[in-house]
Amino acid sequence: MPLFGKKEETKVDFSHLPRHVAIIMDGNGRWAKSRGLPRTAGHAAGAETFRTIATYCREIGISYLTVYAFSTENWKRPAEEVSAIMKLLKKYLMEAISDMEKEKVRFRFFGDLTPLTPELRTLCEETERSSAKFDGCQVNICLNYGGRDELLRAARAFAADCAAGKDAPESLTDGQFSGYLWSAGVPDPDLVIRPGGEVRISNFLLWQSAYAEFYFTDVNWPDFSKEELRRALAVYQSRSRRFGGI
Ligand code: FPP
Numbered sequence: 001m002p003l004f005g006k007k008e009e010t011k012v013d014f015s016h017l018p019r020h021v022a023i024i025m026d027g028n029g030r031w032a033k034s035r036g037l038p039r040t041a042g043h044a045a046g047a048e049t050f051r052t053i054a055t056y057c058r059e060i061g062i063s064y065l066t067v068y069a070f071s072t073e074n075w076k077r078p079a080e081e082v083s084a085i086m087k088l089l090k091k092y093l094m095e096a097i098s099d100m101e102k103e104k105v106r107f108r109f110f111g112d113l114t115p116l117t118p119e120l121r122t123l124c125e126e127t128e129r130s131s132a133k134f135d136g137c138q139v140n141i142c143l144n145y146g147g148r149d150e151l152l153r154a155a156r157a158f159a160a161d162c163a164a165g166k167d168a169p170e171s172l173t174d175g176q177f178s179g180y181l182w183s184a185g186v187p188d189p190d191l192v193i194r195p196g197g198e199v200r201i202s203n204f205l206l207w208q209s210a211y212a213e214f215y216f217t218d219v220n221w222p223d224f225s226k227e228e229l230r231r232a233l234a235v236y237q238s239r240s241r242r243f244g245g246i
Helices: 028-033 039-060 079-103 118-131 147-163 174-178 226-238
Strands: 020-024 064-071 106-110 138-145 191-194 213-216
Touching: 028 039, 039 064, 039 079, 039 226, 064 079, 079 118, 106 118, 138 147, 191 226, 213 226
Parallel strands: 020 064, 020 191, 064 138, 106 138, 191 213
Antiparallel strands: none
16 A cells, blocks of 8 residues: 555445435534534534445445434423524525436435424425436435334324224234335435444334444544445454344
8 A cells, every 4th residue: 555645445345335325423522512503503514424325335236324403302402402403494495495407316204294393394205206207316304203103103103003903913013014104115224324422223214224234433424424334334244143043
């Protein structure tokens, strides 16, 4: 390797990529704090990272990308921070809509959108509706999302179908239950990435990540680069997935 010059890229087998990558975009606040900036600056930088990583995923051929943008618990944050995150989402979605024909990305939202402002909610619904025809990469944005909330809603919906005589408890299968989740029709994530140094799942895709591979890194989300993603992909490719077999 030359003494000076570009560091070599981590090698990834681009013909065997995970079909679905999910990311907990953590560490925005600490990234900002370490620079003496307000937390909202960390979210703005995180939104840029999201754009870079989503574009890269599409370019290399990852079919599904799911990101945790706002959890059912994040409402506990100061109103100013919540509003800054919502504004960033709005900005991103408006840009995504204008780039849609070129990028051909399909969007889905996982989570209950009813507590959002009518404007943001309409924007989410419009983005989902107008991108449904695209068959390129699919980006799922978890917004007001919680894994337990999702499972409770699914259980209630199934119970209601049983009470209405449309189904029976003993006939419920794994695949059928998946159809009651926000992620209905989306394959389970193969790889879940959590930057920001915490090693926990934080109510993210609890059902769907049953057999996912996990990748944790101390790098805060705003600093998560394409090279960081390649590292995660290379680690994923070094793992042996047995799904409970041998
Ligand atoms: C977690 O970091 C991050 C969030 C709760 C918000 C994530 C939102 C964005 C990246 C911006 C909008 C998203 C899109 C899709 C455009 P943290 O605040 O918990 O960080 P900390 O643990 O360091 O405090």
